[in-house]
Amino acid sequence: MTKRATVADVAALANVSSATVSNVISNRAGKVSAKTRQRVLEAITTLNYTYNETAATLRSNKSNIIGLVIHDLSNPYYTELIAKINRKLAKTGYATILACSDENLENQQSYLHLMQRHNALAVLLCPTWGTTREHLDAWHDLSPTITFLRPTGSHDSDFIGIDNYQAAYDITHRLISEGHSRIAFIGGSQSSRLRRQRLQGWKDAHEDHRLSWDESRIVYCASSMSAGINATLTLFHTDSEITALVCYQDVVAFGAMNALHYLGKKVGEEIAVTGFDGLSDAEGWLPSLTTAEVQIEVLAGHIVDRLLARLEKPEDPPSVTLLHAHIHWRDSSLLRKP
Structure with missing residues (x-):
């Protein structure tokens, strides 16, 4: 059986430290020069190295996963919005787990618990009707939740919506x-x-x-x-x-x-x-x-910006943003x- 390549193997081939390889994998801006980054990426390709996200999460008790729970995927508006959110998050080094509640509150809560089990950093939630503050409390105590488009009546989470x-x-x-x-x-x-x-x-x-x-x-x-x-x-x-x-x-x-x-x-x-x-x-x-x-690009930008700000300053009070429709x-x- 072929031995699976490790971070140490990549570091040795690229003639850098294991910490430098980790910085490249985690996409930490400003930590590695473009030339060194390219050398590490070439070593990763040569060795067919695969990053073990689960092991990294267990070591740091953190992940780069953002949960994205939507109530409806049949409406093209939501599919366009999700695609743009996903692209913007990918550019900042985050991965998404997508779930569709199909307008079912029980499904939604199950998916929120699934995000917990995957140690997601935060959740972006377009809630199903009937979602209340109590439904979000258990998750909100562990990681931030950004709700969008559909208000829940709760003032404990950030909300991005349309007037x-x-x-x-x-x-x-x-x-x-x-x-x-x-x-x-x-x-x-x-x-x-x-x-x-x-x-x-x-x-x-x-x-x-x-x-x-x-x-x-x-x-x-x-x-x-x-x-x-x-x-x-x-x-x-x-x-x-x-x-x-x-x-x-x-x-x-x-x-x-x-x-x-x-x-x-x-x-x-x-x-x-x-x-x-x-x-x-x-x-x-x-x-x-x-x-x-409200241009989907604009809405997606506000949602992702609010998420990044929340991750950077989790202690800040929640905010409500209503975008004007053209x-x-x-x-x-x-x-x-x-």
Whole structure:
């Protein structure tokens, strides 16, 4: 059996100390010159050396692992966000363990315990609905937890989110200013805090314009294109006077637009449609979709920066960051013809 190469073997071949090899493996910035680093990397390749992460963790009681727990991987918004977070963490020398709770609180808690067993330095968590302070306490006492996009009501963890209320208010306000008075709100779960924030912005914009809003024009549905189709068909079957749709997510808006095409309605001219998330497909959709977006790159940057700051200063008080959404006004919400 071929003997497995060790750090000492790499150090000997590269003519450096074992500590220098360790610094290269751990990606410690400023510790090793570029020339020496290259020599060590060449020795690692020559010897086919494999770093034993488990053994290193046992020796130091630390790891370079960041847990990443998300509630939904079917929505392209979250998959894009996770990919960018993962790339940014990799550039700083951290590895991620990804888990999807599938909107199940019991699954989420099991995954948090799994992160504990793997001695993760911290967890980035987009929580499932129903997550409370008590659900996070056991983990939070051991390592920091950064929550994002979905608030839990706890002030013991850092939170990075979007000002959903203001975005929905601004969209609805402009639709009303352009002559729409019969505007429906489609999508989301009744238990969703984000949905409540967006729905409240929709309601307040109506009230500030002294327009009444109708409960029958508020429709719940799952976060999928097919759900958006069914919700829109049902809505227009009972209320044909609607002239604009504020959709909870872009994927729901895509479904709504397909349903309107089926009904023979001209999206953008007869019926305005707007979404949330700023998916890359929104601009290429026909017609292009008006959507409220916090750029995924920006959001991922804030999440990773907050994590790195928390790891550097774990004693600092938790912070809340709400990012302003930029609204891309596109063909799906053209100015209505008089």
